[in-house]
Amino acid sequence: MTRHGFARVIQALLVAALGAAPSVALAHRPSYEECLEGSDFIANAARARDNGISKTEFVGRMREDIELIQAYPPQLRWFVQDGEDATFLIGQAEQVFDAPRSPNTHQAEFLASCSARILGDSQTPRSRPAAGAR
Numbered sequence: 001m002t003r004h005g006f007a008r009v010i011q012a013l014l015v016a017a018l019g020a021a022p023s024v025a026l027a028h029r030p031s032y033e034e035c036l037e038g039s040d041f042i043a044n045a046a047r048a049r050d051n052g053i054s055k056t057e058f059v060g061r062m063r064e065d066i067e068l069i070q071a072y073p074p075q076l077r078w079f080v081q082d083g084e085d086a087t088f089l090i091g092q093a094e095q096v097f098d099a100p101r102s103p104n105t106h107q108a109e110f111l112a113s114c115s116a117r118i119l120g121d122s123q124t125p126r127s128r129p130a131a132g133a134r
Contacts, residue, residue: 034078035115039108042107058093058096063090066086066089092110092113
């Protein structure tokens with residue numbers, strides 16, 4: 001798949017997810033279904049990385065798509081109902097490129113972090129300092 005083709009796939013997935021969005025706002029907390037869908041998106045980001053997509057290209061396209069999606073009312077958006085959601089999703093995608101691991105590992109890490117957001121835990125597993133850390 002070409003880079004241009006992959007970018008279109010990303011855009012199509014984000015736009016298609018809008019149609020599956022719940023009609024009621026989730027008070028800035030994702031549903032478990034959204035976390036599962038987001039984890040698939042992050043696994044696909046890792047696959048795109050493995051196929052040669054650069055961080056700049058991938059994240060740049062994501063930012064453009066998120067900007068486009070923000071034209072819709074928050075309750076119709078998938079995973080970008082507010083700036084915090086966008087920051088979370090972009091941050092997770094950047095991790096795919098900054099700390100490359102297998103798609104399944106990135107997917108599992110995203111799901112754990114997203115699940116913490118469901119519970120309202122503001123310190124996701126990736127942001128907690130390890131015992132004895134700097």
